[in-house]
Amino acid sequence: MALKCLFFVSLLVVGLATPLAKAQLGVSLPGLIRIQGTLFCTINGNSVNGTATPVFPNAAVLLQCGSGNTVVASSITNTSTGQFTILLVTSEFLVSSVLNNCRLLVNTTLATCNVSLGTGLLSSPLQYIGNTVQGLLTITDLVPLVFKLLL
Ligand SMILES: *[C@@H]1O[C@H](CO)[C@@H](O)[C@H](O)[C@H]1NC(C)=O
Numbered sequence: 001m002a003l004k005c006l007f008f009v010s011l012l013v014v015g016l017a018t019p020l021a022k023a024q025l026g027v028s029l030p031g032l033i034r035i036q037g038t039l040f041c042t043i044n045g046n047s048v049n050g051t052a053t054p055v056f057p058n059a060a061v062l063l064q065c066g067s068g069n070t071v072v073a074s075s076i077t078n079t080s081t082g083q084f085t086i087l088l089v090t091s092e093f094l095v096s097s098v099l100n101n102c103r104l105l106v107n108t109t110l111a112t113c114n115v116s117l118g119t120g121l122l123s124s125p126l127q128y129i130g131n132t133v134q135g136l137l138t139i140t141d142l143v144p145l146v147f148k149l150l151l
Pocket residue numbers: 049050
């Protein structure tokens with residue numbers, strides 16, 4: 001509580017300073033965690049090397065965290081590219097916590113994109129690939145490690 005108060009007071013002080021002074025103080029602005037990937041219409045959701053693999057369009061990709069697999073965010077894969085993007089703010093989510101405690105769950109069965117692939121669901125842990133700096137904003141990029149059929 002005392003810490004929170006101190007933080008708030010610091011914010012107020014910084015808020016009064018000029019933008020230049022802000023930069024000089026090295027104030028860390030809220031950042032983003034960007035979880036991005038492409039889902040393919042294959043038995044394991046991954047691309048097949050050397051062939052034009054069809055993508056998995058309109059699939060619900062959920063970000064689930066903790067032992068209860070609580071859904072904290074979601075995205076739908078792009079109709080033409082199979083790509084999905086989930087954005088989180090670092091003021092609410094710690095990168096390390098997301099990496100260690102969260103997973104992606106595709107809550108649309110594979111049969112939706114190809115009936116011969118069955119009714120399984122895909123899941124993948126997350127992997128850190130780096131940071132992207134856009135102006136004053138730092139974006140932490142996470143991607144699916146590898147999708148697997150959930151048993
Ligand atoms: C894909 O094929 C290329 C060329 O044959 C090879 O160099 C690469 O290691 C392969 N990647 C995977 C993931 O199998």
